[in-house]
Amino acid sequence: xxxxxxxxxxxxxxxxxxxxxxxxxxxxxxxxxxxxxxxxxxxxxxxxxxxxxxxxxxxxxxxxxxxxxxxxxxxxxxxxxxxxxxxxxxxxxxxxxxxxxxxxxxxxxxxxxxxxxxxxxxxxxxxxxxxxxxxxxxxxxxxxxxxxxxxxxxxxxxxxxxxxxxxxxxxxxxxxxxxxxxxxxxxxxxxxxxxxxxxxxxxxxxxxxxxxxxxxxxxxxxxxxxxxxxxxxxxxxxxxxxxxxxxxxxxxxxxx
Amino acid sequence: xxxxxxxxxxxxxxxxxxxxxxxxxxxxxxxxxxxxxxxxxxxxxxxxxxxxxxxxxxxxxxxxxxxxxxxxxxxxxxxxxxxxxxxxxxxxxxxxxxxxxxxxxxxxxxxxxxxxxxxxxxxxxxxxxxxxxxxxxxxxxxxxxxxxxxxxxxxxxxxxxxxxxxxxxxxxxxxxxxxxxxxxxxxxxxxxxxxxxxxxxxxxxxxxxxxxxxxxxxxxxxxxxxxxxxxxxxxxxxxxxxxxxxxxxxxxxxxx
DNA sequence: TGTTGTGAAGCGGTTCACAGCA
DNA sequence: TGCTGTGAACCGCTTCACAACA
Numbered sequence: 314x315x316x317x318x319x320x321x322x323x324x325x326x327x328x329x330x331x332x333x334x335x336x337x338x339x340x341x342x343x344x345x346x347x348x349x350x351x352x353x354x355x356x357x358x359x360x361x362x363x364x365x366x367x368x369x370x371x372x373x374x375x376x377x378x379x380x381x382x383x384x385x386x387x388x389x390x391x392x393x394x395x396x397x398x399x400x401x402x403x404x405x406x407x408x409x410x411x412x413x414x415x416x417x418x419x420x421x422x423x424x425x426x427x428x429x430x431x432x433x434x435x436x437x438x439x440x441x442x443x444x445x446x447x448x449x450x451x452x453x454x455x456x457x458x459x460x461x462x463x464x465x466x467x468x469x470x471x472x473x474x475x476x477x478x479x480x481x482x483x484x485x486x487x488x489x490x491x492x493x494x495x496x497x498x499x500x501x502x503x504x505x506x507x508x509x510x511x512x513x514x515x516x517x518x519x520x521x522x523x524x525x526x527x528x529x530x531x532x533x534x535x536x537x538x539x540x541x542x543x544x545x546x547x548x549x550x551x552x553x554x555x556x557x558x559x560x561x562x563x564x565x566x567x568x569x
Numbered sequence: 570x571x572x573x574x575x576x577x578x579x580x581x582x583x584x585x586x587x588x589x590x591x592x593x594x595x596x597x598x599x600x601x602x603x604x605x606x607x608x609x610x611x612x613x614x615x616x617x618x619x620x621x622x623x624x625x626x627x628x629x630x631x632x633x634x635x636x637x638x639x640x641x642x643x644x645x646x647x648x649x650x651x652x653x654x655x656x657x658x659x660x661x662x663x664x665x666x667x668x669x670x671x672x673x674x675x676x677x678x679x680x681x682x683x684x685x686x687x688x689x690x691x692x693x694x695x696x697x698x699x700x701x702x703x704x705x706x707x708x709x710x711x712x713x714x715x716x717x718x719x720x721x722x723x724x725x726x727x728x729x730x731x732x733x734x735x736x737x738x739x740x741x742x743x744x745x746x747x748x749x750x751x752x753x754x755x756x757x758x759x760x761x762x763x764x765x766x767x768x769x770x771x772x773x774x775x776x777x778x779x780x781x782x783x784x785x786x787x788x789x790x791x792x793x794x795x796x797x798x799x800x801x802x803x804x805x806x807x808x809x810x811x812x813x814x815x816x817x818x819x820x821x822x823x824x825x
Numbered sequence: 826t827g828t829t830g831t832g833a834a835g836c837g838g839t840t841c842a843c844a845g846c847a
Numbered sequence: 848t849g850c851t852g853t854g855a856a857c858c859g860c861t862t863c864a865c866a867a868c869a
Contacts, residue, residue, distance in 0.1 A: 517683070588860060
């Protein structure tokens with residue numbers, strides 16, 4: 314999901330569990346940092362600490378890739394960087410198109426970490442004719458009318474959607490029609506796509522709401538064990554029936 | 570979350586599974602849309618379709634909150650909007666501070682969906698003195714020196730980190746010291762925090778790498794069953810030992 | 826009749842604990 | 848001796864299938 318996942322069922326891809334795939338980039342980042350410090354080998358314990366996971370999980374993850382460690386010693390950093398990069402498909406270049414060049418789209422276009430590892434911003438696309446030609450992050454914005462051609466000519470297979478929610482599904486459909494088979498969606502919209510197309514979503518609002526849930530619980534622990542009914546007036550249900558809430562419940566008709 | 574989660578162990582919070590909590594915002598969004606269209610009731614099937622999940626999962630999720638439906642009829646939209654909002658803690662106001670007002674920080678500050686539901690950008694903080702006072706999205710940027718005071722005065726308990734990776738841990742420490750107990754981290758860094766502090770991370774780079782993994786697999790299916798060794802020269806391992814890769818393996822010493 | 830609510834089965838992932846090996 | 852690799856136990860989530868009931 315970032316985050317939650319609008320994604321294929323969690324079957325294994327060539328024997329590698331989805332959860333493991335999601336952690337490989339984490340390991341890769343930690344290993345890259347070690348590599349830059351010219352550290353030759355690393356133990357599962359050390360690497361796990363750097364990646365923020367526990368060592369048993371890391372070893373299990375690596376075991377799906379093959380036996381790349383040396384017992385009694387650890388893992389060869391450079392070798393592992395290469396193996397994970399290869400497994401993730403980062404030894405090749407991935408041209409990416411960003412559709413919707415508002416604040417967020419522009420921020421992503423300018424994001425440095427983007428290009429650093431296998432990805433390259435090949436095109437910026439927006440529906441506003443006034444933006445056409447204007448360079449953002451050194452890349453000229455092209456008009457959405459040419460979306461199909463732009464995708465084809467650049468061999469784009471990964472699209473990033475940063476449009477307003479109302480436009481997201483339509484943009485998605487056009488991207489898919491043009492040949493895009495992986496989509497990273499920043500719009501707060503549930504996208505429907507044909508089989509064979511992967512969608513991952515990043516949603517700031519959802520992340521905040523999850524944090525708010527836990528935050529509320531923390532606050533509740535300080536006071537009484539059960540939270541008092543909320544002061545805000547709740548809507549009254551259409552039918553007046555007894556309701557069974559776990560706790561902090563309220564009567565069907567709320568007194569003002 | 571988005572993606573992968575640097576998070577507390579997946580124990581249940583007041584009986585509500587973490588996976589369910591992560592979906593509640595999705596249901597809430599779909600319900601809000603129905604509410605705006607003045608739809609009075611909705612079945613689990615319909616709502617599930619709108620939220621992009623299956624109906625059995627939705628019913629199970631709702632069962633953790635209580636018995637809020639009516640058999641043979643469905644769920645009262647307004648009532649459910651309120652119950653989920655309350656469960657997520659959105660009936661109260663959450664002041665949020667954004668630290669690091671670069672492209673991304675500014676984009677988030679301008680993001681409309683932010684304020685719409687319970688959250689309010691209470692402060693923008695940056696380490697660059699030149700930015701101090703400059704308004705972004707109508708909110709003046711304040712200097713990081715005053716971070717502690719700003720957090721306290723505004724009662725901020727949720728912090729958003731959009732700094733460069735090198736500054737993220739330090740900013741995190743200062744936020745936590747000032748009383749922040751929930752952090753949304755956009756920096757590609759593993760944050761370490763004391764118990765009781767929640768961290769969620771959003772990482773564009775990780776999401777893209779996961780997509781690339783699957784994209785590579787799709788491409789591989791078209792050609793031969795096993796992927797040919799990558800043309801790029803792999804690093805040679807320090808020790809020359811037989812390696813056991815699942816397939817597409819390469820000899821310890823790669824011929825040019 | 827139509828839809829919810831939920832035991833129970835199934836499944837994927839995590840953790841444990843130790844055998845295997847440099 | 849020390850660290851990896853992994854079977855097995857465990858755990859939480861998903862899915863199934865149907866009883867409960869407005």
